[in-house]
Amino acid sequence: MLAIIGGSGLTKLSNMEVLRREVARTPYGEPSGALIFGTMCERPVVFLARHGYGHTIPPHRVNYRANIWALQQAGAEAIVSVASVGGIREDLGPGTLIVPHQVIDYTWGREMTYFEGGEGLVRHVDFTHPYDEVLRQRLLRAGALAGETMVDGGVYAAAQGPRLETAAEIDRFERDGADLVGMTGMPEASLARELDIPYAAINVVVNYAAGRWSSEQGIRMDEIEAVLHHAMGRVRGVLEMICRA
Ligand code: HPA
Numbered sequence: 001m002l003a004i005i006g007g008s009g010l011t012k013l014s015n016m017e018v019l020r021r022e023v024a025r026t027p028y029g030e031p032s033g034a035l036i037f038g039t040m041c042e043r044p045v046v047f048l049a050r051h052g053y054g055h056t057i058p059p060h061r062v063n064y065r066a067n068i069w070a071l072q073q074a075g076a077e078a079i080v081s082v083a084s085v086g087g088i089r090e091d092l093g094p095g096t097l098i099v100p101h102q103v104i105d106y107t108w109g110r111e112m113t114y115f116e117g118g119e120g121l122v123r124h125v126d127f128t129h130p131y132d133e134v135l136r137q138r139l140l141r142a143g144a145l146a147g148e149t150m151v152d153g154g155v156y157a158a159a160q161g162p163r164l165e166t167a168a169e170i171d172r173f174e175r176d177g178a179d180l181v182g183m184t185g186m187p188e189a190s191l192a193r194e195l196d197i198p199y200a201a202i203n204v205v206v207n208y209a210a211g212r213w214s215s216e217q218g219i220r221m222d223e224i225e226a227v228l229h230h231a232m233g234r235v236r237g238v239l240e241m242i243c244r245a
Contacts (some may be wrong), residue, residue: 167211
């Protein structure tokens with residue numbers, strides 16, 4: 001079964017036929033909200049809103065461990081993450097859809113592993129390629145089927161938030177090699193890897209990152225809202241094509 005984790009602007013899938021909801025419990029606490037089981041183009045799918053259904057959980061407080069654990073328990077065989085980001089590169093302007101291929105993790109203080117030592121074995125998972133390449137290609141094909149141009153590849157900088165970055169921080173991320181910046185990509189991706197669940201993301205650029213082009217003087221929330229609303233409609237169209245891709 002395919003799992004979809006929706007971010008800001010995507011707390012439900014209008015093209016999903018909902019069959020049931022389930023409040024899951026895990027050894028790591030409660031996930032962000034109920035798991036919504038249903039079908040999309042006649043295939044089973046489970047959906048979870050990362051920030052809760054009322055959008056009340058900020059990025060640094062999302063219980064990533066409980067979310068990924070609950071999805072695995074529910075039978076998720078692959079996880080597609082949808083999340084909004086800021087564009088660092090000039091060609092990644094608001095409205096761009098991108099399927100990243102690499103991650104740099106700048107987050108801190110989050111519960112980020114299932115392998116805490118103690119009773120369990122110490123394990124070091126391979127994370128050279130953080131996103132599953134087969135799933136990435138499938139997302140790109142789904143985009144093409146939906147008539148959307150999606151950028152293939154990009155380096156995602158996972159920032160701590162919840163505040164946006166300073167212009168100097170964005171300059172640093174770019175020097176490090178980052179193309180886009182978001183707040184929720186980690187530890188979500190590495191936890192999925194720890195549980196051996198293929199994971200890939202569709203990132204929606206909703207603003208230029210701090211200090212860049214239209215964000216040179218600051219980032220306007222009303223502009224983000226407007227882009228988000230329209231772009232998530234397009235993402236729904238892409239998700240609908242995954243089962244054909
Ligand atoms: N920075 C970090 N996260 C984001 C941004 C940003 O500019 N836009 C949307 N998510």
